[in-house]
Structures are given as C-alpha cells and as structure tokens.
Amino acid sequence: MVVVYVIRQKIRLFVLVVAAVLVLASGLWAFPPKYTESAHGNTSYGVNRVSGVSVGNCRHCHEQHKTDSGPYPYALFDDPVGTDWLCLDCHTEGKVENRSYSYRAGGYVLDSVNDIEEMFNLTSHHKLSDILSFIDDKWGFSDQYSSPCVACHDPHYAQKDRKTSSSRGWMLRLPSKHGSIAGSDRLWGDESGERLSSYAGSKQYQAPYRYGSTSYYEPDGSTTTDGSNLTDMNTFCLSCHSSDMSSYGLSHTPIDWSESSGDKHGLYPADGSANLKAPYSDSNTGNYVLACTDCHEPHGSSNIFLIRKEINGSSLTVTSFTGRNMGVICRKCHIDDQAAGFGDDRANHWRYVHHCNDAPFWGKCTDCHSEWSSGRGICDASYNGTATLKWDCDYCHYHGGEDPIRNAGKTF
Amino acid sequence: MSGVSKVFWGIFLSLFISFCVKAKVSGPCANCHTMHNYQGGELVSANGTRPFLLKDSCAGCHTNSSGSEVIVTMGEVTKVPIVNTASEPLTSLAGGNFYWVREQGDRKGHNCLSIPGISEDQTLTEAPGKPTSASGTSCAGCHDRISGCESCHSPHHHADDSAPVVGEEGGWYRFLNSSYHGTNSTGVKGIEDDDWEYTVSSSDHNEYNGCNNPYGNEDNSMSNYCAGCHQQFHGINYTDTDGNVVYDNQSPWFRHPTHLALPDDPDKEYYYYNNPGGSGPGSYNPLVPVARDPDELSTMTGPSSVVTPGKDQVMCLSCHRAHASPYDHLLRWDYDGWPGNGEANGCSVCHTAKD
Numbered sequence: 114m115v116v117v118y119v120i121r122q123k124i125r126l127f128v129l130v131v132a133a134v135l136v137l138a139s140g141l142w143a144f145p146p147k148y149t150e151s152a153h154g155n156t157s158y159g160v161n162r163v164s165g166v167s168v169g170n171c172r173h174c175h176e177q178h179k180t181d182s183g184p185y186p187y188a189l190f191d192d193p194v195g196t197d198w199l200c201l202d203c204h205t206e207g208k209v210e211n212r213s214y215s216y217r218a219g220g221y222v223l224d225s226v227n228d229i230e231e232m233f234n235l236t237s238h239h240k241l242s243d244i245l246s247f248i249d250d251k252w253g254f255s256d257q258y259s260s261p262c263v264a265c266h267d268p269h270y271a272q273k274d275r276k277t278s279s280s281r282g283w284m285l286r287l288p289s290k291h292g293s294i295a296g297s298d299r300l301w302g303d304e305s306g307e308r309l310s311s312y313a314g315s316k317q318y319q320a321p322y323r324y325g326s327t328s329y330y331e332p333d334g335s336t337t338t339d340g341s342n343l344t345d346m347n348t349f350c351l352s353c354h355s356s357d358m359s360s361y362g363l364s365h366t367p368i369d370w371s372e373s374s375g376d377k378h379g380l381y382p383a384d385g386s387a388n389l390k391a392p393y394s395d396s397n398t399g400n401y402v403l404a405c406t407d408c409h410e411p412h413g414s415s416n417i418f419l420i421r422k423e424i425n426g427s428s429l430t431v432t433s434f435t436g437r438n439m440g441v442i443c444r445k446c447h448i449d450d451q452a453a454g455f456g457d458d459r460a461n462h463w464r465y466v467h468h469c470n471d472a473p474f475w476g477k478c479t480d481c482h483s484e485w486s487s488g489r490g491i492c493d494a495s496y497n498g499t500a501t502l503k504w505d506c507d508y509c510h511y512h513g514g515e516d517p518i519r520n521a522g523k524t525f
Numbered sequence: 526m527s528g529v530s531k532v533f534w535g536i537f538l539s540l541f542i543s544f545c546v547k548a549k550v551s552g553p554c555a556n557c558h559t560m561h562n563y564q565g566g567e568l569v570s571a572n573g574t575r576p577f578l579l580k581d582s583c584a585g586c587h588t589n590s591s592g593s594e595v596i597v598t599m600g601e602v603t604k605v606p607i608v609n610t611a612s613e614p615l616t617s618l619a620g621g622n623f624y625w626v627r628e629q630g631d632r633k634g635h636n637c638l639s640i641p642g643i644s645e646d647q648t649l650t651e652a653p654g655k656p657t658s659a660s661g662t663s664c665a666g667c668h669d670r671i672s673g674c675e676s677c678h679s680p681h682h683h684a685d686d687s688a689p690v691v692g693e694e695g696g697w698y699r700f701l702n703s704s705y706h707g708t709n710s711t712g713v714k715g716i717e718d719d720d721w722e723y724t725v726s727s728s729d730h731n732e733y734n735g736c737n738n739p740y741g742n743e744d745n746s747m748s749n750y751c752a753g754c755h756q757q758f759h760g761i762n763y764t765d766t767d768g769n770v771v772y773d774n775q776s777p778w779f780r781h782p783t784h785l786a787l788p789d790d791p792d793k794e795y796y797y798y799n800n801p802g803g804s805g806p807g808s809y810n811p812l813v814p815v816a817r818d819p820d821e822l823s824t825m826t827g828p829s830s831v832v833t834p835g836k837d838q839v840m841c842l843s844c845h846r847a848h849a850s851p852y853d854h855l856l857r858w859d860y861d862g863w864p865g866n867g868e869a870n871g872c873s874v875c876h877t878a879k880d
Contacts, residue, residue, distance in 0.1 A: 179779075
C-alpha cells in the first residue's frame with residue numbers, strides 16, 4: 114500500500130509539473146508587468162516631481178483638475194508634444210540620469226552622456242518631431258496628443274534596466290501594441306519569445322564583447338552569448354524602419370532584415386566567406402544575424418547615423434562616410450589589413466578583404482581604382498603602393514546595398 | 526406563526542425601520558424646536574433665538590462634541606448623522622467628517638465656516654475651478670468661502686422622503702440643493718442609505734444620480750452639483766493645432782473625466798471595474814462608487830451591487846468625500862501616499878491595468 118501511495122504521489126507531482134510547463138509554454142502570462150514594477154512606479158527611484166507625495170505616485174505626471182496652466186492631453190502636467198516634450202522635463206541634465214546603450218550594454222563607462230535630452234541633441238539622433246509625424250494615425254497615436262517617447266516606451270510599464278546580470282528590466286513596448294491592456298502586450302522583451310535568440314531562429318546571434326573584455330558580453334556583462342538576454346530589437350526597430358522613411362532623410366529604408374530578401378547582416382545568408390574578428394567565427398559565416406543595437410544607439414550619438422561610440426569591445430569615432438571613414442565601424446568585426454597582418458598592416462585599409470581571401474572583385478582594376486601601380490598581383494602583400502579609389506565605402510555598403518559594379522549580389 | 530401574522534409583522538417592521546432611518550424627522554417637536562427659547566428656568570440656546578424656532582444650528586445637532594460616534598440618537602428613535610466629531614472617528618459616514626479638516630488642516634476637507642473650530646482656508650481664496658459667472662460679491666458666501674451648511678444643503682427635515690429615489694418631493698437627496706439659489710434642476714437625486722453608509726458593502730450603500738448630458742450644470746446629478754462651485758475642474762473644449770475641436774467626452778482627456786459612463790469596451794481597462802484580471806466588471810465597490818444612469822436610477826428600488834459599463838458613471842464622489850477625509854484633497858483613500866504606503870490604490874478600481 115505504501116508503494117502504491119508513493120507512486121500516486123509521484124504521478125500527481127509529475128502531472129502538476131507538466132501542467133505548469135504547458136501553461137507557461139502556451140504563452141499565458143500569469144503575472145503581467147505592473148506599474149509598481151516599472152521605473153516610474155518604483156517607490157525609491159520612480160517619478161518624483163511633486164513634494165509631499167509618494168515617489169512613484171500618479172500625480173507626478175497627471176494633474177486631474179489642472180487649472181493653473183494647460184490643461185494638457187491625458188491630464189499631464191505639461192504638453193507631451195510641441196516644443197515642451199513633457200518627458201524631457203525630467204529626463205534632462207541634473208534630474209534623471211540615463212546612459213547610452215554603449216554605456217549600459219557595451220560597458221563603455223567612458224561615455225559621459227548622462228541624460229536623454231542630451232542624447233537627443235547629439236550629432237545624430239532620433240528626431241522627436243519625425244517620430245511623432247511617423248506614428249500619427251498609426252496604432253492609436255496622434256501627433257496632437259501623443260508623446261513620441263511613448264512610441265517605444267510605455268511610461269506605465271517600462272522598467273529600469275541596469276544591464277547587469279543581476280539587475281535586468283525591460284523597457285520597450287511594440288508600438289503596434291499601444292493601448293492594449295493585455296498583460297503580454299505591455300512590454301516587449303520580457304518574455305523568452307521576444308528575445309534575439311528567438312528572432313534568430315535557426316540562425317545564430319552572437320553577442321558582441323563588452324568594452325575592454327574578451328570574456329564578457331553584451332548586453333549585461335554575462336557570459337551569455339546567444340541573445341536570450343537581449344530584447345528582440347530587430348522586430349522592435351523594424352516596426353517603423355521596415356517602412357520607406359526617405360521623406361525623413363533615411364534614403365536606405367525600408368530596412369529589410371528578412372531571410373528571403375534582406376541584408377546579409379540580417380537573416381539573409383551571407384555568401385562566400387568572411388574574415389571576422391572574435392567573438393565571431395569565420396566558420397560560422399553566413400549563419401549570423403545581428404541586432405540593430407549592435408551598431409546603433411537608440412536615442413542619439415556623437416557619431417553619424419546613431420552609430421555607437423563603442424562596438425564589439427572597443428570605441429570608435431565616425432563623423433563622416435567619406436573616403437574610408439565608414440571602415441572604422443566595419444573593422445570592429447571584420448579584419449582590416451592591420452588585423453590580417455597584410456602588407457604594411459595599415460588600419461582601416463581593406464586590400465586583404467577586397468583582393469584576397471574574401472575578394473569579390475576579381476576583375477578590372479578600373480572598376481574601383483582610378484590609378485595604381487602596375488605589375489602586381491591582386492593579392493600581393495608586398496605591394497605597398499597607393500591605388501586611388503573611385504568610390505567611398507558607402508558606394509557599395511549600406512542597408513539594402515547591392516553590388517553596383519558587377520551585380521554580384523548583396524553588399525551589406 | 527400564521528400567514529396573516531407574518532404579513533402583519535412584515536409590514537410593521539418595514540414601517541418601523543423606515544420610521545427610524547429615513548431623513549424625515551419624527552418624534553416630539555421639542556427635540557428640535559423651542560417656543561420661547563426658555564425651558565426649566567434656563568435659556569435653551571444661550572446664543573439667542575434661531576430661525577424656525579430651532580434649538581440649535583445645523584452643526585449643533587450634527588456634531589458629537591464629546592466623542593467619536595458618528596450616529597447619535599435624539600429623543601428615543603431619531604437617528605442623527607454626525608459629520609463633526611470631537612475625536613477622530615473610527616469610521617466616517619459617506620460624506621466624511623469635518624474632524625479631519627478641523628484638526629488636520631485645510632487639505633483634508635471643505636472649510637465650512639459655520640462649524641466651530643474651522644477657519645478660512647489659508648491657501649485658497651475661492652473655490653478652485655470656480656465658475657466665471659460666480660464672481661459677484663453675493664456669490665462670495667459660497668463660491669469664495671463656504672459660509673455655512675446651507676451653501677450645499679437646503680434642510681427639509683419634514684419632507685416625505687419615503688420614495689426609493691429621493692428627489693424634490695423628499696427634499697432632495699441628503700437635502701443637496703443650495704438654500705441660496707437652488708432650483709428644481711440643481712437639487713440632487715439619489716437613494717439614501719439607511720445608516721449613511723455606517724455599515725457599507727457592495728449591496729448596502731447610497732446610490733447617486735448620474736448625468737445625461739456631460740455639459741449640463743443643472744440636471745439633478747451629483748457631479749454637476751459639485752460643479753456648481755468647481756465647474757472648471759472638468760470639461761473643456763480644446764482646439765488642437767489642426768483646428769479640430771476636442772470635446773470633453775472623449776479621449777484624450779485633458780482633465781479627469783466625470784459624469785461620464787465607464788466605457789462599454791472589453792478592450793479598455795475600465796470595463797473591468799473592481800475586477801482587475803477578470804473577465805468582466807466586478808461588483809460595486811463603495812470605496813470608489815459610481816453614479817447611475819438617470820434612466821436606470823429612476824427605476825431602482827434600492828442599492829445594487831451590479832456595475833454596468835456603458836451606463837454607470839465616474840463622478841466626483843468616486844474619488845472624494847464631500848465633507849472631509851483623513852486624506853489630502855478630501856480623497857477616499859491615501860492617494861498621495863501610494864505606492865509608498867503599500868496600500869491598495871483606489872485609482873486601480875477603475876484603472877485596472879495600472880496597479
């Protein structure tokens with residue numbers, strides 16, 4: 114009898130465990146994100162504008178009967194649109210400290226930028242008025258009432274994310290889920306199916322190194338490398354950037370990151386071979402997919418095109434794409450002549466990649482060069498002369514780029 | 526007990542209970558009135574005679590000058606609701622208790638100057654949100670300072686308030702009509718709880734008249750009665766930069782909506798009133814009461830625990846108590862202390878996705 118009882122108990126426990134797994138696997142989210150778990154609702158570091166009121170209280174943002182000025186949409190204390198940009202009333206110098214993605218995810222603590230408003234005034238940045246214009250009449254937003262910040266962040270649920278393995282939070286919400294009260298729609302990235310590892314599918318996401326390290330990885334300084342700790346930024350960013358945004362000065366949109374027709378840095382399989390820097394592996398060329406935030410800041414950067422100040426473990430400065438300037442980005446993950454030990458080992462020179470192992474252009478020199486010294490093989494390491502280039506890097510390499518010279522396929 | 530006896534006792538008890546708890550006073554006239562202000566060799570009212578031969582003022586009868594009890598008995602059966610206690614009440618009646626504004630400051634309640642111990646508000650010089658039309662000197666007694674109870678209440682203690690819904694015939698719900706310029710459309714209609722919500726539950730509470738017209742100021746509704754002094758707290762016609770006029774009966778709200786129905790939309794958090802995470806609205810929560818659609822209220826015979834989105838409305842008293850409360854802004858819960866206080870937030874009864 115005792116044996117039968119024990120077996121029954123074990124069966125019961127097994128059934129309970131299986132049931133629990135099925136419930137979780139079914140996507141039911143029994144404990145949806147709460148306001149009091151958000152960065153704004155936290156009782157110690159939450160919103161705190163009005164004295165004498167609990168930190169995290171609604172009143173710091175909403176004034177139910179405002180009569181002294183305004184009133185403003187959603188009973189907010191200031192105008193969420195126009196020149197006021199309510200969110201920046203607090204997310205400004207000396208009030209709320211926010212750091213760049215390079216600082217938090219990349220561990221680049223040398224980045225002195227420390228507030229959101231400052232980020233939106235850097236060399237390149239998401240232009241709030243453009244965001245507002247783009248989301249107008251989409252997903253329930255209005256350029257009359259909506260804060261452009263809310264396109265990406267739901268102020269009632271966005272969580273603080275220190276991006277250390279012991280202090281994570283999820284701060285984004287898909288713009289298409291704006292206004293939904295469903296628990297699973299309140300944040301993006303908080304569920305396992307909303308991570309880069311899930312986006313990669315059969316492909317591989319490889320987390321870049323953190324600044325100065327070859328042992329720890331973005332975004333949280335842990336040893337996790339498969340993107341299971343990174344919000345699926347690609348799906349998120351493509352909510353908007355899969356559209357034609359040329360009217361906003363983004364001539365290389367829509368961004369296509371798809372497996373069937375997209376960029377090689379996305380899900381589309383890279384062709385040929387590549388010479389990569391660690392932690393990326395040549396043997397896995399063609400199987401990688403990158404996250405948008407591997408290269409781009411979300412708010413702004415002192416580099417152009419919101420290029421991060423730190424990529425794959427080291428810093429960079431890029432203020433134009435003329436000449437070979439764009440190469441300072443590429444060389445964070447691709448080997449240049451210096452990394453290849455090719456020729457005279459010049460940094461940000463790309464003879465090896467373009468003429469040797471990964472050379473796509475075995476052809477006429479005049480396709481790319483206006484002048485050169487003759488009598489040398491195309492992959493001659495002893496050649497240290499100068500061959501004047503006809504084109505800047507971005508003649509071929511840009512989002513959506515295709516080989517404009519030989520029609521040899523994708524170039525980005 | 527025979528069937529006839531059951532009917533007899535049933536009728537008797539119904540009449541007795543009604544006799545005890547309705548606002549219409551009963552009992553000896555001398556409970557409230559004095560013919561000569563002189564009884565047993567002493568003045569009845571040391572401060573002199575009063576209108577209607579009354580022995581005391583409103584505050585005099587509705588104050589408990591020695592304790593914290595909020596219902597006292599006058600004579601043998603007449604229950605008197607107390608709105609001003611000597612010491613802090615353990616529970617307040619639906620309208621709150623002036624104890625808190627008297628003892629804890631202006632932010633706790635209405636500064637009704639006829640209540641002993643209450644002085645003028647040190648911050649506000651007029652009703653916040655005061656109607657622009659209420660600017661004359663004759664308006665000041667209510668719209669700048671609340672000179673007395675009759676700013677809001679027009680006593681009709683002898684009116685027949687036996688109907689389920691108390692309106693004009695019953696002297697208005699809780700006598701809510703100004704003594705100074707009340708009309709038959711400014712008075713408030715409602716169902717009066719037997720013990721002023723001393724005991725209260727989802728099925729034991731007052732019922733308040735809602736509004737058919739969010740712009741009306743005179744529709745016998747609770748919220749628009751409050752708007753008589755606080756008109757600009759709610760409702761604007763806002764012209765956006767595209768030139769579109771945005772009315773105050775739709776999102777986005779510029780001030781917290783009032784006298785408008787909870788949306789009958791399962792995709793909105795308000796649909797799940799008092800039932801966050803549930804599949805439909807919960808039961809009436811007397812901490813955050815709703816007003817009833819006027820057409821619905823007129824057919825009601827007593828309080829209901831059912832809340833119906835699309836009909837039942839948020840109103841001023843959904844958040845505030847009329848007289849005073851332990852909390853700033855006369856709120857019904859410790860709003861300013863939340864979330865630090867770890868208590869439930871009354872806001873989340875409607876804002877069910879913002880807990």
